Amino acid sequence: MERFAIRGHICYSEDKNRIQTIEHGYAVCENGICQGVFDKLPGKWKGIPCIDHGDRLILPGLVDLHVHGPQYTFRGLGMDMELIDWLNTHTFPEEEKYQDEEYAKKAYEIFVDDLLHSATTRVCVFATCHKEATLWLMKRMEEAGLAGYVGKVNMDRNSPEGLCEKSAGKSAEDTEAWILEAAGLANVRPILTPRFIPTCSDELLEKLSALRKKYRLPVQSHLSENQKEMEWVRSLCPQAACYGDAYRLHGLFGGECPTIMAHCVYSNEEEIRMMKEQGVFIAHCPESNANLASGIAPARRFLDMGLKMGLGTDVAAGTSLSLFRAMAMAIQCSKLRWRLQDQRMAPLTAEEVFYLATKGGGEFFGKTGSLEKGYEFDAVVIDDRMLRHARALSVKERLERLIYLAEDGQIQAKYIKGKQVLPM
Amino acid sequence: MERFAIRGHICYSEDKNRIQTIEHGYAVCENGICQGVFDKLPGKWKGIPCIDHGDRLILPGLVDLHVHGPQYTFRGLGMDMELIDWLNTHTFPEEEKYQDEEYAKKAYEIFVDDLLHSATTRVCVFATCHKEATLWLMKRMEEAGLAGYVGKVNMDRNSPEGLCEKSAGKSAEDTEAWILEAAGLANVRPILTPRFIPTCSDELLEKLSALRKKYRLPVQSHLSENQKEMEWVRSLCPQAACYGDAYRLHGLFGGECPTIMAHCVYSNEEEIRMMKEQGVFIAHCPESNANLASGIAPARRFLDMGLKMGLGTDVAAGTSLSLFRAMAMAIQCSKLRWRLQDQRMAPLTAEEVFYLATKGGGEFFGKTGSLEKGYEFDAVVIDDRMLRHARALSVKERLERLIYLAEDGQIQAKYIKGKQVLPM
Numbered sequence: 001m002e003r004f005a006i007r008g009h010i011c012y013s014e015d016k017n018r019i020q021t022i023e024h025g026y027a028v029c030e031n032g033i034c035q036g037v038f039d040k041l042p043g044k045w046k047g048i049p050c051i052d053h054g055d056r057l058i059l060p061g062l063v064d065l066h067v068h069g070p071q072y073t074f075r076g077l078g079m080d081m082e083l084i085d086w087l088n089t090h091t092f093p094e095e096e097k098y099q100d101e102e103y104a105k106k107a108y109e110i111f112v113d114d115l116l117h118s119a120t121t122r123v124c125v126f127a128t129c130h131k132e133a134t135l136w137l138m139k140r141m142e143e144a145g146l147a148g149y150v151g152k153v154n155m156d157r158n159s160p161e162g163l164c165e166k167s168a169g170k171s172a173e174d175t176e177a178w179i180l181e182a183a184g185l186a187n188v189r190p191i192l193t194p195r196f197i198p199t200c201s202d203e204l205l206e207k208l209s210a211l212r213k214k215y216r217l218p219v220q221s222h223l224s225e226n227q228k229e230m231e232w233v234r235s236l237c238p239q240a241a242c243y244g245d246a247y248r249l250h251g252l253f254g255g256e257c258p259t260i261m262a263h264c265v266y267s268n269e270e271e272i273r274m275m276k277e278q279g280v281f282i283a284h285c286p287e288s289n290a291n292l293a294s295g296i297a298p299a300r301r302f303l304d305m306g307l308k309m310g311l312g313t314d315v316a317a318g319t320s321l322s323l324f325r326a327m328a329m330a331i332q333c334s335k336l337r338w339r340l341q342d343q344r345m346a347p348l349t350a351e352e353v354f355y356l357a358t359k360g361g362g363e364f365f366g367k368t369g370s371l372e373k374g375y376e377f378d379a380v381v382i383d384d385r386m387l388r389h390a391r392a393l394s395v396k397e398r399l400e401r402l403i404y405l406a407e408d409g410q411i412q413a414k415y416i417k418g419k420q421v422l423p424m
Numbered sequence: 425m426e427r428f429a430i431r432g433h434i435c436y437s438e439d440k441n442r443i444q445t446i447e448h449g450y451a452v453c454e455n456g457i458c459q460g461v462f463d464k465l466p467g468k469w470k471g472i473p474c475i476d477h478g479d480r481l482i483l484p485g486l487v488d489l490h491v492h493g494p495q496y497t498f499r500g501l502g503m504d505m506e507l508i509d510w511l512n513t514h515t516f517p518e519e520e521k522y523q524d525e526e527y528a529k530k531a532y533e534i535f536v537d538d539l540l541h542s543a544t545t546r547v548c549v550f551a552t553c554h555k556e557a558t559l560w561l562m563k564r565m566e567e568a569g570l571a572g573y574v575g576k577v578n579m580d581r582n583s584p585e586g587l588c589e590k591s592a593g594k595s596a597e598d599t600e601a602w603i604l605e606a607a608g609l610a611n612v613r614p615i616l617t618p619r620f621i622p623t624c625s626d627e628l629l630e631k632l633s634a635l636r637k638k639y640r641l642p643v644q645s646h647l648s649e650n651q652k653e654m655e656w657v658r659s660l661c662p663q664a665a666c667y668g669d670a671y672r673l674h675g676l677f678g679g680e681c682p683t684i685m686a687h688c689v690y691s692n693e694e695e696i697r698m699m700k701e702q703g704v705f706i707a708h709c710p711e712s713n714a715n716l717a718s719g720i721a722p723a724r725r726f727l728d729m730g731l732k733m734g735l736g737t738d739v740a741a742g743t744s745l746s747l748f749r750a751m752a753m754a755i756q757c758s759k760l761r762w763r764l765q766d767q768r769m770a771p772l773t774a775e776e777v778f779y780l781a782t783k784g785g786g787e788f789f790g791k792t793g794s795l796e797k798g799y800e801f802d803a804v805v806i807d808d809r810m811l812r813h814a815r816a817l818s819v820k821e822r823l824e825r826l827i828y829l830a831e832d833g834q835i836q837a838k839y840i841k842g843k844q845v846l847p848m
Binding site: 073079097106107110114287292294295319320328331333335336338339341349391393397401409 | 714761765810815817827832
């Protein structure tokens with residue numbers, strides 16, 4: 001039995017309306033599972049190893065429900081287009097390069113290293129359609145101690161020649177081989193990843209659905225992000241009641257199929273009802289939706305209706321891997337949406353976005369994203385000394401400030417499933 | 425005659441549509457004035473001291489046209505209100521503390537040190553209404569090698585007792601004493617700072633106008649930021665044709681009075697015309713306008729009409745001192761404005777926001793904000809090695825990436841008026 005404790009100022013969410021804080025508290029880990037958070041170390045754990053992080057903050061590890069690994073190379077560049085033009089001009093040509101394993105390794109090495117040094121502990125990654133490069137990324141993430149899902153992307157239509165898989169059959173065949181080769185990994189698991197409806201034929205979606213059932217895999221994709229994309233989907237799938245229905249018709253939209261859909265900026269009533277009914281997770285990606293001028297998703301509505309939701313950085317339509325930045329943008333964009341679009345939907349609060357970045361998104365992985373008893377022990381220790389202050393701040397205020405001002409390099413330690421991955 | 429050169433990858437704006445870049449170029453400084461930027465060091469400067477910054481980027485120092493020094497203490501906190509409630513709940517109680525010089529020194533010391541370590545070289549600061557604390561801030565900034573304007577704030581109505589100056593006469597008297605005491609400073613100069621119309625009586629504005637003429641001082645204030653504020657101003661000044669006209673009626677709105685007005689989110693046709701005519705500078709503060717749910721200023725319109733404009737961080741309604749963050753937010757907010765409010769106004773480009781953060785705002789200080797010949801030599805050297813990339817990037821692309829991803833701690837050297845202020 002592996003047992004230890006860490007001590008510091010602990011912050012976590014039990015629900016979306018309140019942030020729990022414990023000054024100089026203890027978080028206890030037994031065999032990778034959090035035993036809870038305590039003012040004083042209970043007697044039964046006297047003498048277990050304990051690292052005292054002093055005045056540092058301890059948070060649950062942050063959760064990124066949507067990020068594109070191969071796009072990390074061009075983060076912050078080419079931010080002057082909307083979705084479809086951006087995909088054709090910047091994204092697809094870059095993703096084609098991942099056919100070259102040497103290039104893929106060089107690029108993914110940077111992505112994995114930066115992800116490791118961020119506050120993120122769980123992640124859902126889109127790779128490319130290339131099996132070998134995707135496997136290499138997964139192995140490298142596993143070695144680094146990271147946890148989450150990675151998807152080999154599927155795309156068999158409306159894609160440039162270098163990325164378009166030869167047929168639905170070949171795409172599914174490669175996908176099955178990839179699933180089998182990834183079977184040995186413990187913490188970085190495969191997730192089925194049809195890119196989005198425009199690049200996936202009905203035949204391909206049917207085959208992925210069969211693989212999903214055979215291997216009991218989750219699914220991730222994109223939904224209702226951009227107006228031109230929506231029109232395109234309507235013309236490609238006139239039989240679907242809404243964009244989400246185009247996935248649902250093939251059994252790839254929640255229900256017994258755990259599903260994340262990124263964006264949902266333009267989801268209509270029907271689609272929202274369907275997501276709720278099917279338990280689909282929404283990856284809310286506010287920075288991406290600003291950068292590609294997509295709009296602002298009605299996150300307030302999703303929260304109030306009790307839909308499942310977390311945050312996504314969506315690099316490289318989002319520029320930064322930082323979930324702190326995503327939290328700040330979620331608040332800021334919700335205020336602009338309130339001001340410019342719909343004053344019935346109140347802005348998001350610090351409590352709500354912290355919940356989304358931890359327990360809200362964490363739920364996709366089981367019991368993760370909190371430091372309550374029974375949760376997998378994912379935690380980050382943050383050194384906020386560079387954010388100096390002239391007056392006393394509460395732990396809650398220090399966390400609030402981090403949401404807006406955290407930078408890389410402030411992560412003092414990081415634990416995933418009870419294993420310390422930083423410092424290495 | 426003091427002469428030196430610095431070498432690196434140089435980026436600067438001549439106009440708003442293009443960023444000039446010179447790989448491994450030389451920027452030459454003579455007696456604080458830039459002599460231009462060169463591929464090779466011209467013969468007449470052979471042998472002058474030259475620091476080679478290798479693969480680093482060299483930019484003109486960035487310009488912050490609007491920041492509140494005493495609000496730096498609570499940056500990132502209390503971001504759940506609109507302007508008037510936020511002033512009464514967070515801002516005014518904090519500013520009252522600056523009556524206590526010990527508190528003021530402790531707090532301003534942090535502000536000045538962080539400002540020094542940022543990429544900002546010119547700044548327009550609101551202090552508080554307290555003469556002594558304001559003078560201390562100015563002296564401390566001067567000592568640190570910073571340059572810009574600082575204003576003792578004026579407010580004689582609609583303010584809490586601890587901040588409300590006793591009368592227009594006393595406010596003006598303190599202001600004149602402050603102007604005289606600040607006369608010895610070379611680089612940190614006084615600027616008249618009526619807080620905004622709601623807190624300044626007509627009598628006070630008249631007296632400030634007289635001081636302006638007597639001492640030939642510039643003016644800074646707030647304009648058309650928030651809808652409730654606008655209504656309030658309309659009821660306070662029914663005689664004014666628009667909010668800006670309430671300043672203009674007292675000779676405090678451009679013309680022979682160099683003026684910066686922060687925000688201009690809701691400026692109407694009349695006000696925009698008046699700003700253009702009077703050469704008023706707009707401090708565009710996109711993060712602040714999102715955080716206080718004010719809205720998004722029509723920066724595209726101001727640019728296209730040729731109004732004078734720069735960026736403001738507006739700490740603490742903005743959370744970060746970083747002008748890079750302000751540039752990114754200016755682009756992102758302009759995209760959301762385009763999407764949600766008015767598709768006639770195209771989003772801002774990287775070229776345009778870089779111009780605003782350098783030469784656009786710099787114009788308020790004379791010839792600053794560029795590395796063209798004849799400009800005051802304000803420059804920052806930036807180490808972007810932590811933003812690793814798998815493929816070759818041009819200097820322009822590296823700058824574009826910095827806009828979204830720069831962090832503190834990347835400033836390797838900083839020059840203001842030809843004097844190296846970092847590293848100290």
